[in-house]
Amino acid sequence: MNLAVLAWKSARARAATTLLTILSIAISTALLLGVEKIRDGARSSFEQTVSGTDLIVGARSGPINLLLYSVFRIGDPTANVSWESYQAFAQRPDVAWTVPLSLGDSHNGFRVLGTTTDYFEYYRYGQKRQLSFVEGEPFADVFDAVLGAETARELGYVLGDEFDISHGLKSAAFAEHKDRPFRVVGVLDRTGTPVDRTIHVSLEGIEAVHIGWNNGAPPTRRSAQIDVSDIDKSALQTESITAFLTGLKSKSAVLRFQRDVNTYRAEALSAVIPGVALSQLWRVVGAAEQALRGVAFFVIAAGLTGLLTTILTSLNERRREIAVLRSVGAKSRDVFFLLVCEATILAAIGATIGAAAVNLGLVLFAHQIEAAAGFPLGGFGLSLYDIYIAMGIVFIGFALGFLPGWLAYRQSLSDGLTVRI
C-alpha cells in the first residue's frame, strides 16, 4: 500500500537509526527464541537423564532425594541397601535386569561409582541410548576404572593412567587410599548426563578400597593399612550397595514392584519411577530456566522500547515532511498510519531476521552447541512457537506505533500547512 511504501522509504532515509533499531529487535528476538530452544533441549535432556530404567530402588527417602544421589550423584543416601535385600528383588521372576550402584568415594571431586558391567549394558539415557566407549573397554579387574567423558577431559587421564580414590567428596577432607591405585581401562562417550562426571569401578574395587575401613560404612578414623598385594580379590564380598536400577520384563509390573519395595518388611526401602521423579525435580531446577526466560522477555521489551524511542525522536525532524504530506492531501489519519506502518515494518523485519538467525545458527552450529551444552537441541527449523513469538513482536510493534502515530496526528492538526521551526 501507498502509506507502507512511504513509511519504508522514510525509514530507509534514516538508515543508521533504522538499522540499529532493526538490529536490536532482531537480537532480542533471537535471544528469546534461542533461550526457548535451549530450554526445550535442556528439559527433554534432563527428563531423559535416565531412560529405559523402570524403577530406582534405594533406602527409604523422598523420591527426589533418591534420584539426586543415585542418578545425579548429588548428596548422600540416608542409608544403604543390604546385599540380601538387593538379591531378593534382583532374583524376582518379573525382573529383567538390575544394576547395583555403590557411591561414597571420590577422586579430585569426581564421584566414584561402584557397579557391575551390566551398567554398560543396561543403563540408558536420552532416547534409549546406550553408553559407548570412546576408547578402552569395561572394567574387568578390581582396580580397573572407566571414566566419564568430562572426567577424562578435565583430569587429562588416558588409558593406563593410575590414580587414587578417597572416601567422601573432598580429597583433602579424608585420607586418600594412596596404596590402592586404580588404572584407567576405558573412557566413555559424552552423554550430557552425570555419567560424564563419574568414575566407574567394580563393586569389588569399592570393597577393596574399604578393607580395614570398618565395613564400608563412612569412617571418620583410620584403620590399619593393608597392602594391595595382601588383598584376596576373590574373597571381596559386597555387603551393601547404595541403590539399584531395575528393568522389568513387563511395564505392567512396575506399580506392583514399586509397592512391594515400599512395603518390604526386612528393610526400609523406596522405589521411584525415574520419569516421575525427574519431572518433579525439574519443577525445582526449572526455576532458574524460568528466570532466564523472564530475562529474555525483558530484553524483548528493551528492544521494542528502542523502536519506540527511535520513532519518537524522529518525529520532530519530520514535522515538515508531515506538513508537506498534509498539503498534498494526506489526511490526519494517514499521518497516524504512516507512523504505525513504520513501527510495524521495523518490528516485522527485526523479528524475521531474529527468528531466521536463530534457526540458521542452530542448523549451522548444531554440533558445536550440542557439544558445549551437553544435550541435543530438539526442533530445528521454524516451530509454530517461533512464529507465534515473532507475530507477537510484530503486533506489539504495531501497537507501540499508536503512540508516535497519535502524537504526529495531533501535531499535524495544530501545525496546519505551515511549520515554523
Added chain:
Amino acid sequence: MRPEKTTALCVDIQNLEYAWTNGERALSVRHFTIQQGERLFLQGPSGSGKSTLLGVIAGVFAPTSGEATVLGNPFHAMPAAARDRVRADAMGVVFQQFNLVPYLNLVENVLLPCRFSRRRAERVGPSESARINKAQELLSRLGLDDEAQANRPAAELSVGQQQRVAAARALIGSPSLIIADEPTSALDAETRDTFIETLLSEARNAAVLFVSHDASLSRHFDRLVAMENINFTQDQHVLSIPEDALSPAEA
C-alpha cells in the same frame, strides 16, 4: 476543468471566525472571495492571520463559525477527511521552503498528490508510466529538464530548484486552486519574477492565491488584497501566538 460542480466562485468566505483552542480569535473575515481562474495577491505582514486563512481555505483548519465554501464545497459543514480529499483532488500548495519530501526523488515528489487522490492521478495519466512522463515533462518546462536530475533525491537540490519542483507538484493534475505561501521569499529578485511568471503561465485556468509580504510582486496579479482590510480581529497581538496563548488551553 472541474466537471463535477459549477460555481462562479472558487473561494467564498462569509463571516468567517477562526479561534485557537483557548478561544482567542486569529481570524475574523466578513467577506472574501476568489473568482475561478483569478490571480489574487494577498499581502500582509507575518502574524496578520495569512497562514490561518490559508489553512482554512486549504481545508486543514475548520472554521470556528461562519462559512467557507471552497470549489463548491461547504468546508464549514464537512468533516476533516472530506476536506482533505478536496485538497488532494483539486488544490496545489507551495510553501516558502522545505517543500519536498527529502527521501523521495523529484518525480516521486511531483506525483505525491496522486498517492492521495485517484481522481487526480487519473487526470495526470492512465498509468504510472504515463504519469511519470507527465511529471518529467512538467519538470522540464519548469527548467529542470535533466533526466538524471529527475531521479536525484530532493535533498540535493538548490533552494530555487526545490521551489520549482514544489511548483510542479502544485500544478500536476490541473488543480482548480493553487495556494502559494511566500514561495519566493527564499529566492533572489531575478529568479523571483521568473518563478512567478512560470507558475502563473503553467497554472492556466486555475485560480492562484499568492501570499507575500512584498507588495512589489503584486504587479503580476489581477487583484491585490491586504490582510488588514479583510481580517478584523480586535486584539492583533494574539496573532503572534503560540506559547502563552496555548498554555491556558492545555491546563
